[in-house]
Amino acid sequence: MRARTIAPLDLDSYQRAARLILTHHLVTSTFPDRTALPLLRRWATELRDDLLDTLGYRLEVTETTARLFTVLDRLDPGAGTATHTDRPFDRRRYAYLALAVAALGRAGGQISLSELAGHVAADASRIDGVDLATDRATDRDAFVDAVAWLAARGAISLADGDAGGWASDPDSGEALYDIDRSVVAALFRPPLALQHLNSVRGLLANPADGAHVSDGRRSAEATRRVRRALIQRPVVYAEGLDDAEAVQLALPRTTADLEVLTGLVAERRAEGVALVDTSGRLSDVRFPGTGTVAQVALLLAGEICDRVLDPDLPAPLRLPLPADEHDALVAAVDAAIPRSGVFTALAVTGPPDRADGDDLSGERVRPEHPMVDDAWLASTIRGLVDTYGRTFAAQWQADPAGLTDAAVALLAKLDLVARVPGGVLALPASARFRGATVSVRKRDPQIDLFPDETSETESHE
Incomplete structure (x- = not known):
């Protein structure tokens, strides 16, 4: 591993570069900031080798872009992008984004917003279930969100005008953009042509087939799958892995290379492993965090732990994790594939099945977890x-039910709980937040020039 040969004084810089490209798979001269690309270019050779050997990821670095081509072993229902206000993209925004990238690839050096909208509208009209009507404000807003996403990453840059003015009134507003063709080309590089896919499984990694490769190759592939899971998930539980992966998770060498690569610290427990991001630069969701939902989620995690461990209350019902919904998610995505556009002569369905010796964890005894109900x-x-x-945002003070859903959704996203019919299961990692302490600062509208000696905070445990 190249990282082990880097001088200790330079290792922090290298690890910052690794965290940067693992967080932002596309880096340009302006995104996420102007210092990012020079940092990656400095460590391009070392990162290229280490990311490939450790995770199976391919890194391409040019003068204007750095692009990390990752490998997916499973679909992640929580993955996706969002607007600049952190509102998740819906299907319409994703469609406009894909069509806009295609239109920019055919355009010249500049394009106006109305012209780009015209190209996207024309292409959308040929796709069932997708359309862009510039006379509808909702369509214009969704289209501008897609354009803003491209502009933030440097694919286009505003040369004149205002996109907001066009969104308000396309007859009087206009915007002109310069196109960076190198960024546009780097944005969308699938491993296979989408017209050659019968199933989204074709975009997933190919597990090693024991009938055709050596045991060493199968072991190396299992190690990479576990490492990718540790990078992509908040916590990796052994019960969710197959036998070969569970063995690799238990080996210290599996996480040792990731610690050197990223600077993160592996927290190992009997139930699984989590990479703890003390820098706060790799996680897309910081927890504990700021804001009402994050603070309530932290308090709720502590309350769940107290309920589970309270000896004075009846022991909670214990249940195994619900059945894996990955196949159902794959089926849902496959159902949306426009079959008329698939070139059947070259169509690929998906990766080969696992070898018979690579049994899934369903063959093992499934552990049970304590449940707390919705009431x-x-x-x-x-x-x-x-x-x-009184310290919460006004919208949540008036909506406890919505606050409950939002807090539970955050805990589920962090793999601290799992949703089941009628409640949630408390997963082992939630024990990290037992006994959370909250300090609430008193706010006095009157300025007291001579305060008394009473404390300015109230502490609650």
Whole structure:
């Protein structure tokens, strides 16, 4: 591993570059900032070798872009992009984004916003279920969100005008953009032509087939799958892995290379492993974090731990994790593939099945986890609102039910709980946040030039 030969004084710089490209798979001269690309260019050779050997990722670095081509072993229902206001893209915005990239690839050096909208509208009209009507404000807003996403990454840059003016009134507003063709070309580089896919499984990694490769190759592939999971997920539980992957997760060498590559620290427990990001530069969701939802989620995690461990209350019901929904997610995506556009002569369905010796974890005894029901969750959130509500955002003070859903969704995204019918299962990693302490600062509208000696904060545990 090249990282092990880097001088200790330079290792921090190298690890910052690794975290940067693992967080932003496309880096340009302006995205995410102007210092990012020079940093990656400095360590391009070392990163190219280490990312390929450790994770199976391919890195391409040019004068104007750095592009990381990752490998997916499974579909992630929580993955995706968002607007500049952190609103997740919906299907319409994704469609406009894809069509805009295609239109920019055919354009010259500049393009106006109305011209780009015309190209996207023309292409959308040939696709069932997709259309762009510039006389509809909702369509214009969605299209401008897609354009803003491209502009933020440097694919286009505003030369004149204002996209907001066009979104408000396309008859009087206009914007002109310069096109960076190198960034446009780097944006969309699938491993296979989408017209050659019968199933989204064709975009997933090919597991090693024991009938055709050596045991060493199969072991190396299992190690890379586990490392990719550690990078992509908040925590990796052994119960969710097959036998070969569970063995690799238990080996210290599996995480040792990731620690050197990223600077993160592996936290190992009997149930699984998590890479702890003390820098806050690799995680897309910081937890604990700021904001009402994050703070309530932290409090709720502590309350769940207290409920599970409370000896004075009846022991909670214990259940195994719900069945894996990956196949259902694949089927849902496959159902949206426009079959008329598939070139059947070259169509690929997906990776080969796992070898017979690579049994899934379903063959092992499935551990059970304590459950807390929806009524307890709702009651607990109401209690938190009563105690700390004056510090919450106004919208959540008036909507405890919505706050409950948002807090539970955040905990589920972090693999601290798992949703089941009627409640949630408390997963092992949630124990990290047992006994959370909250300090609430008193706010006095009157300025007291001679405060008394009473404390300015109230502490609650």
